[in-house]
Amino acid sequence: MEKCFRRSVLLSTVIAAMLFSFIPVSISIPFILFHGIGDKCSGGVSNFTQLLTNLSGSPGFCLEIGNGEKDSWFMPLIKQTSLACEKVKTMKELSQGYNIVAESQGNLVARGLIEFCDNAPPVINYISLGGPHAGIAKIPKCASGPICDIGEAMLKLEVYTDFVQDHIAPSGYIKIPGEISKYLEHSKYLPKVNNERPDERNSTFKDRFTKLHNLVLVMFESDTTLIPKETAWFGYYEDEGFDTLLSTQQTKLYREDWIGLKALDVAGKVKFESVLGDHLSISDEEVVEYVVPYLMQSCM
Template sequence: MGKSFRQSVLLFTVTAFLFSFFPVSISIPFILFHGIGDKCSGGVNNFTQRLSNLSGSPGFCLEIGNGEADSWLMPLRQQASVACEKVKQMKELSQGYNIVAQSQGNLVARGLIEFCDNAPPVINYVSLGGPHAGIAVVPKCASGPICVIAEALMKLEIYNDFIQDHIAPSGYVKIPGEISKYLEHSKYLPKLNNERPDERNSTFKDRFTNLHNLVLVMFQNDTTLIPKETAWFGYYTDEGFDTLLSTQQTKLYKEDWIGLKALDVAGKVKFVSFSGDHLIVAYEEVVKYIVPYLMQTSLSIL
């Protein structure tokens, strides 16, 4: 028994020693954020499971609050804060993770990346139809009483404090020709995009620049995001709707407020165009443009 015990101890010691010098590869998990008016159950859960099956990586749809209602009524800064705390509590993500986000969920994802202190690192980030540079028109609402109330309130005065504090998409409505009001009263996107000259935060930029890959998917026939180019950080000029700037023409890119240019120059940004309407993704597009960024493995077993 004594000899057998000593052999077991020796084997364990040698194995631990080898692992410390030759770590094995494990799949990096991913989390998914759904869009406005949606929830993790149903179709979103099916999509998460499909991505997990195709990539071989564990995936989790991260629900904020009660899902559908809170996606409309919880301000985005609070949604990002909830996501931050949830991620830090998930042991599966402690060594790093990937993100896939749909529509408004991208602004929660980016808030998590930029604002969350002491969080595990985000490796790859796949953005599906994200309103990254804002939207110039109040988003369409599907149906239901919450939808009707939220849409009506936003049409009253988008930059009113009450609206900003209670209607999530008001935090990224950016009306061309009203940029001074937007910068003064909008409570989310100007901070997220480091747009206020006297409030730019280098930490937000550093965290965003640490991404290994950023995949920006724009839907060519998008009728939800106005303009659709916001999915690539393109947007109208401050003066009005007459001129639409490409990503590289915007001040956000040229002056590199959040590190998008740095990522692009390093070859880490993929500008991808899907042919369908908002969030209509074909199986072939999933396999070609999304799954590869969820298949990366880490080089640590710890």
């Protein structure tokens, strides 16, 4: 009798397991957060990561690159991206796919991660907060302190020299109107991530970017850090100078679809959002409206 009972329990367990295997299980997609220049994965950034987790119910991780505060200034972006790539590939939590939230300069690390990282788990949704996607025309404003002072002093040297490009991260996305030939020849990051050089365009970068399910671009209407603020939407000055500011759809990057931005937009996957505050000044209510919905989606 006892043997019969055990066989019955075992059979029931096997049948239940088989039936359960056919029922789709919803799993929250984790997210990673990249902070901006001169910041680190503690303090306010840690609080923001936790806020996003609390509001969305999805596990979140701030991904630190080296010594965040210092290396965000002095480690070239191509190296920051390489380190981010290796970290992502070792995080088991991300192996089935993940979302990205990025602040300011962190967006260029995020974009490099999406486009350059081989054999990496897929990025599902990407939310950009004040990202300098099309470049900045002036040295970014920085909080006071010795790191800022040193970084700004070095940037005031010839920005397109190898020394500055190799030692000051924001030099990689400074794009001065009227000096575009020099920019394309000597800038070591933005022309690559934006597929700007005609003889070096990489279709793989475009293919990877267009696989995003959603691209959310948040611009800050009173932004005094990004010049122009429209760079957060991929808008920028014309190559010849500061006289004409091109909308996203007027730029060659969009019209010729160098990275797949137009393809994503035509497919309805790009959300151009704006908030009233200064750079990264976003309220909890705006976070709930523009960020959280894209972190709450689940995979089956």
